[in-house]
Amino acid sequence: MTPTTSSGPDSGPPTLARWLTGRRDSDLAALLRARPDLVVPPPATMTVLANRAQQRASVFRAADELTTGDFGVIEALARLGAAEKPVTRRALLDRLAGRTTAKNVDRTLDRLRTLLLVWGSADELSLVPAATETVPWRIARSTASDLPDDAELAAMIDDLDAARRGILDTLARTSPVGRTKDAATDTPADRPVQQLIASGLLIRLDDETVELPHRVGQYIRGEAPFDPAALAPPPAAPATHTxxxxxxxxxxxxxxxxxxxxxxxxxxxxxxxxxxxxxxxxxxxxxxxxxxxxxxxxxxxxxxxxxxxxxxxxxxxxxxxxxxxxxxxxxxxxxxxxxxxxxxxxxxxxxxxxxxxxxxxxxxxxxxxxxxxxxxxxxxxxxxxxxxxxxxxxxxxxxxxxxxxxxxxxxxxxxxxxxxxxxxxxxxxxxxxxxxxxxxxxxxxxxxxxxxxxxxxxxxxxxxxxxxALPEPVDYVLVQADLTVVAPGPLVPDLAARIALVADVESAGAATVYRISEASVRRALDAGTGAGDLHALFATHSRTPVPQSLTYLIDDVARRHGRLRTGIASSFVRSDDPALLAEVLAAPVAATLALRALAPTVAISQAPLAEVLQELRAAGFAPAGEDSSGTVLDLRPPGARLAVPRTRPRYTGPVPPTAEQLDTLVRTLRAGDRAATTSASKSVQADGSRSGGAATMALLQLAVRSKRSVNLGYVDAQGVATRRIVDPVAVSGGTLEAFDPAAGTVRSFVLHRVTSVALVD
Known part of the structure; x- marks a missing residue:
């Protein structure tokens, strides 16, 4: 699309609003995408957009994403006075000669133009005034002192006495420029300021002024170091891994x-x-x-x-x-x-x-x-x-x-x-x-x-x-003679859950090592897994022969497990072995649980079933919980859970507008400029009076009959006043129906919100 220029006069000094008016629609869309804060609320004209783009808070927000190279160009433009009057690209290149190439400068200028921190053609480059304040170092700094590399600089600063370090700390935390009578050349050399100037840790500006070099201030403040003079990034580290x-x-x-x-x-x-x-x-x-x-x-x-x-x-x-x-x-x-x-x-x-x-x-x-x-x-x-x-x-x-x-x-x-x-x-x-x-x-x-x-x-x-990237899950393990189980990779979920029930993780990594113990086998039995199930688990999924020691361990624990059975009486304890139940009743735990024998093989307790199981196991017994049919129960307590909390949306800054929204915004800006600069053959101000309302209605009806465009002043429901050129279609019921070229559709305008109407020539 060709540039659309304002119908106003082109004479006079260049302005940001006039330059924006001459930009292509695609350039304006890119600008609004890069500076999303400028579109809230949508600007009515280029003048509004230009004023908003130069506000200090908005400029600082845009400058947050700039590199040291970008700031180097801004600094050069500021030194050339581009914030007060336009400068040429040739002058900028001369200023940066030897530090970068013309191609890099042009690339940086394009970026700064997109962010609307720099504007104008190559022969008339202008800098937004607030941009000079965003540079993270003092633009008017003197020639930098000759400082060593970072390691030597750190050693120099760390070796300073309290007096000299205090001077540097004060300048680092406040302003890098300080005034002191000790800066004069005839000051004794043993004075702290003179010693700092001699070592390069301070720069003498005149007889009463010194400046803290930027790198020194960075080190004292604990900031990441960068060289303001470097317009190219540091070299990347070489590749060392595949x-x-x-x-x-x-x-x-x-x-x-x-x-x-x-x-x-x-x-x-x-x-x-x-x-x-x-x-x-x-x-x-x-x-x-x-x-x-x-x-x-x-x-x-x-x-x-x-x-x-x-x-x-x-x-x-x-x-x-x-x-x-x-x-x-x-x-x-x-x-x-x-x-x-x-x-x-x-x-x-x-x-x-x-x-x-x-x-x-x-x-x-x-x-x-x-x-x-x-x-x-x-x-x-x-x-x-x-x-x-x-x-x-x-x-x-x-x-x-x-x-x-x-x-x-x-x-x-x-x-x-x-x-x-x-x-x-x-x-x-x-x-x-x-x-x-x-x-x-x-x-x-x-x-x-x-x-x-x-x-x-x-x-x-x-x-x-x-x-x-993850290794393929495996469905087998390697059982060792020392009762360890090696998983050579991540296990399939079902096998992982079953192994985790009967064994404890000893070490993890690419291969996980589990340890089987009497306690882990009892844990599996407590969960309702039978001895036969455990034998089948290892026989089916072990790529190595199942060691005899594991078979003996499972059988031995299973033989003792469940000889005592607890249930709900509130709770009961039963055993097919009267001698075992007599041993339980003679133990101190019987008094704790208030066990009472009903028969040689049955005793009852008023304690809850879970408590009975816990106390008997703590006393060295191996009971198993059962239901009314005698089936072993998994009585492991479920973990505590919270309902999923409602998450509050987090503000992350202005949201970039979509491509469709950008097209609408650009059309609105063009229409606003046209409305602001188009002369009217007849204008009516809607002042809220009966005569003013009648005149407004009459002029709008005339525009409908004659199919004329009107310059409409309007205040929306949010109180935002705009001017736009629309094509009236119908006026009735206190509403104007008109085609809005900026929106590309027919819109409704409430008549009592119309502030002025003018026929467009």
Whole structure:
């Protein structure tokens, strides 16, 4: 589409509104897509759009995504005075000579024009005034001092005495420019300011002014370092790992993650954790969960944060409620049951996706807050809205350097160059801990992003990528003579559940090692699995001969298991062996349960069945619960569960308009400009009086009869006043029906909201 120009005069100094009017519709659509905050509410004319685009808050929001190279061009334009009067592209290239190429400058200018921070042709480049304030360093800085590399600079600053370090700290925390009489050249050399100038840690501007170099301020503030003079990004690290190796390692980490997550859900289901008054999870509870699952407290804190973000655990009063007076717990939700039955790829994607989009920083848990108190997991102190953008920035960088394993210093330097305005959030701890979390979540492996993580980041099929990376499930195990069972890969779900019932995990990884013990066999028997079922399980699914020791163990435990039977009398205890029942009645546990013999083989108790089973097992017996038919019951208590909480939508910033909305917005802007500049042959102001209303009605009816367009002033239901050119179709019932070219459809206008009407020549 050819540019549409204003019908107004072209003389006079160039303005942003006039330049916008001359842009192609596609350019305007790209601008509105890049600056979505400009379209709320929709601007009526180019003048409104231009004024809104130059507002300081909007300019700062747009500048958040700029690189150091972009800011370098803005700085050069500011030094040339482009914020006050237009400058030429040739002058800009001369200013940046030796630092970059003309092609890169043109590419940067196109980007800045799209963001409406720079406007005008190559011969008349203008800078939005507020853009100069967005540059994250002092534009009027002097020639930088000759500083050594980062390691030597750190050593120099760390070796300073209190007086010199105090001066640097003050300048780093306030303004980089300070005034002091000690800056004069005739000041004794042993004065702190003179020593700092001599070492290059301060720059002398004049006899009373010094400046702190940007790199020195970055180090003192703990920011990620970047060079303001570098218009090109730091070189990428070379590839050191293959994609196959990265994906294989990530798959192993994903299996470990899922196992720990399931165990943590089971631990919270068995014993929900009381919530703190502030709503978080106490240090003791995190320590308990870590010990139960067999992981460190840092990893446990990450897991509970991710599970909460995924909606698999929540805060409230679970069902059944724990036997305490507390009414606020952290416990699994009903969604956790469905999640644990889902395929491994889906389960991983739920956890990793929740972490990626969580506005929290789990690595802050355990650190000290401003009051020197440890930050609790799931507390408000962990909340950090910028965490999502920082996390994605790091992963985007890793995705662009596949197979490489950059160290934390390289990552910080690259991220700071890409987003210098975020440098304060890219401290060493932030980058290192985010990388550690990504590795624990199987998004990153060997310091490089894995294929499933890349799919998750870019909206691909992350589940399918993880399923492809995971080893194929196996339906067999290897039973060893030492009563260990080796699963050479992830087991099919049914076999995994049956093995987990009869054996305990001893070590996990690419191959999982289980340990069979007397207690684990008894657990399977308590759940209703018979000795014959256990023999058949190992005979069918073991690729190695079943050792005789395992057969003896199962038979020995089964022989003693269930010789005592408990039921509901309130409870009863029976045994086919009178001597065994007599032994029970003679034991201290009989008094605890108030057992009373009814016959040589039967005794009753008023205690609940579950309590009878628990006490008898604690006393060294091996009872089995039974129902009215004598069938063994699985009396393991179900885990506590919470109803799935309703999630509140989270504001993530202005939503970019769709292509259809952009087309409508551009047409509205064109129509608004046309309405503002078109002269009227006859105009009527609707002042609310009877005569004004009659004149308005008469003029609109004339436009309908003569098929003339009108310039309509209108105030919508939200109180927004607009002007537009429409083609009236009918006037009746207090409503004007007119075709609106901007919307491309017939619209209804309430007559009492019409402020003016003018026939268009």
């Amino acid at each position: 994609v196959a190796d990265i994906n294989s390692t990530a798959a192993g980490a994903a299996l470990e993650l899922l196992r720990h997550a399931e165990e943590l859900i089971d631990a919270l289901g068995t014993a929900p954790a009381p919530a703190l008054k502030s709503g978080g999870l106490g240090v003791r509870e995190v320590r308990r969960l870590a010990k139960t699952v067999g992981i460190d407290e840092t990893h446990a804190a990450l897991l509970v944060e991710v599970l909460a973000a995924a909606g698999l655990i929540a805060r409230g009063l679970p069902d059944p409620p724990p036997p305490t007076d507390v009414d606020d717990y952290w416990a699994p939700t009903t969604s956790a049951d469905g999640w644990m039955k889902a395929p491994a790829g889906h389960r991983w994607a739920v956890l990793a996706g929740a972490w990626l989009d969580s506005p929290r920083r789990p690595w802050l848990v355990g650190r000290r807050d401003q009051n020197d108190k440890p930050i609790a997991a799931l507390s408000d102190e962990v909340q950090s809205p910028p965490a999502v953008r920082d996390r994605r920035l790091l992963l985007e960088y890793l995705a662009e350097t596949p197979g490489s394993a950059p160290d934390v210093g390289q990552i910080r330097a690259a991220l700071a160059w890409r987003r210098p305005r975020w440098a304060g959030r890219l401290g060493g701890d932030a980058v290192a801990e985010t990388l550690r979390e990504a590795t624990a979540l199987a998004v990153v492996a060997h310091g490089s992003i894995a294929s499933p993580g890349k799919a998750l980041l870019h909206g691909g099929d992350a589940e399918a990528e993880m399923e492809a």
